[in-house]
Amino acid sequence: MSTYHLNYLEQLEAESIHIFREVAAQFERPALLFSGGKDSITLVQLARKAFAPGKIPFPLVHIDTGHNFPEALEYRDWLANEVGATLIVRKVEDTIKQKKLTEPKGKFASRNWLQTYTLLDTIEEFEFDACIGGARRDEEKARAKERIFSVRDEFGQWDPKLQRPELWNIYNGKIHKGENIRVFPISNWTELDVWNYIRAENIPLPSIYFSHERDVIEHEGQLIAVSPFIRIDESDVIIKKQVRYRTVGDMTCTAAVESFAATLEEVVNEIAVTRISERGETRIDDKVTEAAMEDRKKGGYF
Amino acid sequence: MDILRFITAGSVDDGKSTLIGRLLYDSKSILADHLEAIEKSTKNKENGAIDLALLTDGLRAEREQGITIDVAYRYFSTDKRKFIIADAPGHVQYTRNMITGASNVDLAIVLIDARHGVVEQTRRHSIITSLLGIQHIVVAINKIDLVNYSEDVYDNIVIEYSKLAQKLGLQHITYIPMSALNGDNIVEPSVNTPWFDGKPLLEYLETVEIDNVVNLTDSRFQVQYVLRPQTAELHDYRGYAGKITSGIYKKGDTVKVLPAGIETTIDKIEIAGKEVEEAFAPQSVTMLLSDDIDISRGDAIIKAAEAITPTNEAEVLFCWLDDKPLQKGNKYLLQHNTRSVKAVIKNLSYKIDVNTLDHIEEVEQVKLNEIVKASIKTAAPLVFDAYKDNRSNGAAILIDETSNATVAAVLFQ
Numbered sequence: 001m002s003t004y005h006l007n008y009l010e011q012l013e014a015e016s017i018h019i020f021r022e023v024a025a026q027f028e029r030p031a032l033l034f035s036g037g038k039d040s041i042t043l044v045q046l047a048r049k050a051f052a053p054g055k056i057p058f059p060l061v062h063i064d065t066g067h068n069f070p071e072a073l074e075y076r077d078w079l080a081n082e083v084g085a086t087l088i089v090r091k092v093e094d095t096i097k098q099k100k101l102t103e104p105k106g107k108f109a110s111r112n113w114l115q116t117y118t119l120l121d122t123i124e125e126f127e128f129d130a131c132i133g134g135a136r137r138d139e140e141k142a143r144a145k146e147r148i149f150s151v152r153d154e155f156g157q158w159d160p161k162l163q164r165p166e167l168w169n170i171y172n173g174k175i176h177k178g179e180n181i182r183v184f185p186i187s188n189w190t191e192l193d194v195w196n197y198i199r200a201e202n203i204p205l206p207s208i209y210f211s212h213e214r215d216v217i218e219h220e221g222q223l224i225a226v227s228p229f230i231r232i233d234e235s236d237v238i239i240k241k242q243v244r245y246r247t248v249g250d251m252t253c254t255a256a257v258e259s260f261a262a263t264l265e266e267v268v269n270e271i272a273v274t275r276i277s278e279r280g281e282t283r284i285d286d287k288v289t290e291a292a293m294e295d296r297k298k299g300g301y302f
Numbered sequence: 303m304d305i306l307r308f309i310t311a312g313s314v315d316d317g318k319s320t321l322i323g324r325l326l327y328d329s330k331s332i333l334a335d336h337l338e339a340i341e342k343s344t345k346n347k348e349n350g351a352i353d354l355a356l357l358t359d360g361l362r363a364e365r366e367q368g369i370t371i372d373v374a375y376r377y378f379s380t381d382k383r384k385f386i387i388a389d390a391p392g393h394v395q396y397t398r399n400m401i402t403g404a405s406n407v408d409l410a411i412v413l414i415d416a417r418h419g420v421v422e423q424t425r426r427h428s429i430i431t432s433l434l435g436i437q438h439i440v441v442a443i444n445k446i447d448l449v450n451y452s453e454d455v456y457d458n459i460v461i462e463y464s465k466l467a468q469k470l471g472l473q474h475i476t477y478i479p480m481s482a483l484n485g486d487n488i489v490e491p492s493v494n495t496p497w498f499d500g501k502p503l504l505e506y507l508e509t510v511e512i513d514n515v516v517n518l519t520d521s522r523f524q525v526q527y528v529l530r531p532q533t534a535e536l537h538d539y540r541g542y543a544g545k546i547t548s549g550i551y552k553k554g555d556t557v558k559v560l561p562a563g564i565e566t567t568i569d570k571i572e573i574a575g576k577e578v579e580e581a582f583a584p585q586s587v588t589m590l591l592s593d594d595i596d597i598s599r600g601d602a603i604i605k606a607a608e609a610i611t612p613t614n615e616a617e618v619l620f621c622w623l624d625d626k627p628l629q630k631g632n633k634y635l636l637q638h639n640t641r642s643v644k645a646v647i648k649n650l651s652y653k654i655d656v657n658t659l660d661h662i663e664e665v666e667q668v669k670l671n672e673i674v675k676a677s678i679k680t681a682a683p684l685v686f687d688a689y690k691d692n693r694s695n696g697a698a699i700l701i702d703e704t705s706n707a708t709v710a711a712v713l714f715q
């Protein structure tokens with residue numbers, strides 16, 4: 001093999017940096033949608049590299065459901081400060097009040113879906129023309145078909161039937177007024193690629209990704225953290241477990257994994273051999289309907 | 303470890319979904335919960351086998367509903383390599399989606415049903431593969447179980463395909479007799495084909511040399527974004543960020559900035575803010591030059607010794623990708639990597655019949671999925687190579703500025 005050869009992480013990184021720079025070059029008001037999870041943390045790392053030695057030339061935007069893990073919020077603030085980026089936070093709580101939305105009910109009442117309203121309002125408020133997200137094509141069937149530059153109409157909707165051809169590494173970011181583009185720089189990364197990259201780059205993560213003791217209840221085989229946001233019924237048994245999180249979403253809809261992995265090395269090794277998908281293991285809401293993601297995406301979801 | 307990107311092509315029912323499912327399944331890339339879901343929906347449960355095609359059922363559903371079929375990307379890896387599959391539809395009406403899928407791959411698997419041999423779709427897929435310069439082709443002669451694992455059938459298909467390959471100038475072709483359904487010659491050499499001494503598919507995919515896909519000879523770099531941090535300590539920093547299209551660049555190289563034609567030297571090359579001595583395709587880098595020159599997005603930085611001249615006129619092959627036909631005389635926006643210029647298509651010389659490769663000389667109209675030879679005139683000069691010599695610097699897209707749609711894939715000749 002010649003010395004002029006990139007390993008797979010270097011190839012993926014080069015491709016993602018290219019995409020970030022396309023966004024900065026083609027759009028006037030891009031934003032990076034930051035959730036506090038490992039995928040968006042990876043995005044921030046890539047963006048830093050893309051624009052070094054300068055700062056990331058767009059803000060980080062967090063759509064705050066109010067149901068976050070406190071550790072994730074703490075990390076968010078630390079990171080924004082660390083990279084010197086502007087942080088914009090918009091709260092689902094406020095949207096619910098202003099728009100008189102109905103709060104979902106139930107044991108694990110999730111505001112996941114309501115985020116779309118806040119997101120679309122935020123896009124309008126700041127006139128963002130490109131929103132960068134951390135979705136990966138390996139995550140889910142509907143994602144597997146989405147372009148890297150994905151056009152959304154005035155209502156934030158994705159039309160899977162009308163996608164632009166996307167050829168070579170040439171990205172067409174032309175849009176009409178009111179439309180915006182969602183950009184997914186890590187489309188071609190798998191979950192394990194993200195973990196391997198985090199390990200290779202030694203990127204700090206929120207503490208909940210590592211083993212810690214937590215009060216949980218067991219629900220249909222999944223471990224759910226006790227928090228003010230879920231309803232604890234009489235039949236629930238609260239137990240203490242050593243857990244870590246594989247994804248970081250809302251406390252209402254993210255399940256923990258039992259684990260003693262306390263270092264990045266140990267976490268990555270565990271994930272490399274796991275036989276259950278990320279969504280299957282950690283998302284409580286995804287099981288509801290097969291087409292859940294496709295429907296949400298069409299409606300303007302991340 | 304590196305990445306192999308490949309596309310799978312075949313007619314409906316040749317076994318494409320089954321083959322992809324088989325690769326994912328046998329490489330243990332299917333996770334337990336997904337498998338469970340598939341087991342549940344496998345209707346035909348004879349001898350406990352699961353329906354591998356269900357793994358790619360996104361496409362199946364689309365097909366049943368008769369809506370636009372699109373490329374889906376799938377990922378798996380073994381100890382040796384990571385793989386990205388562009389799972390592209392085969393029908394003639396989805397040629398544009400196949401081209402989207404094929405534009406980024408190193409290898410194509412062309413499926414043939416052993417009972418039917420080379421058919422119209424085989425020809426079309428092979429033509430597209432050759433047009434897009436895909437270097438390696440695996441001809442998967444599938445359903446070999448249905449012809450009693452016959453060596454004669456296999457030999458005849460090899461002879462038939464070789465003729466086509468010769469006509470198309472396809473070079474690295476590998477033939478594998480297989481049964482995607484039963485797993486013959488997918489991961490392990492099959493006992494049912496003792497006459498076949500080649501590698502099984504997965505082993506071939508793991509070992510095929512793809513280094514030659516990146517052109518390291520011709521130095522090509524286009525400015526993508528100008529980095530000007532404008533902070534106190536980086537006050538005079540002016541970096542030209544971009545992905546090296548091809549070739550190798552070293553600190554100290556004498557370069558020319560095109561199309562302006564100004565010479566200067568590379569003062570520094572940085573990757574992610576750190577200085578490196580040299581860099582090569584496809585790395586994303588930042589170049590700093592010795593002289594203060596007016597350079598913007600789309601300008602090319604080329605080694606001074608390279609013989610390449612910016613031109614306004616080019617011979618091209620293009621594939622029309624839009625439902626609305628080409629409007630002769632209209633100006634479109636041509637995007638060649640990061641350079642965008644107005645362009646007009648002229649002198650439509652012939653259409654290529656994608657089933658026979660014949661040239662149709664009368665070109666009245668150019669409609670969706672048609673491939674046409676023409677010349678193109680641009681409002682400002684371009685620095686390009688012939689696609690066949692340098693894929694990454696030889697392609698462009700056309701954008702209709704009224705709809706913003708990507709309406710054509712352009713290959714410089």
Ligand SMILES: Nc1nc2c(ncn2[C@@H]2O[C@H](COP(=O)(O)OP(=O)(O)O)[C@@H](O)[C@H]2O)c(=O)[nH]1
Pocket residue numbers: 312313314315316317318319320321355444445446447448480481482483484
């Ligand atoms: N006997 C046999 N049947 C196969 C083989 N590969 C696929 N099939 C069957 O052929 C049919 C079409 O296969 P499918 O994978 O859906 O084809 P696609 O339309 O190309 O995706 C299904 O009934 C498969 O079970 C094979 O190697 N041998």
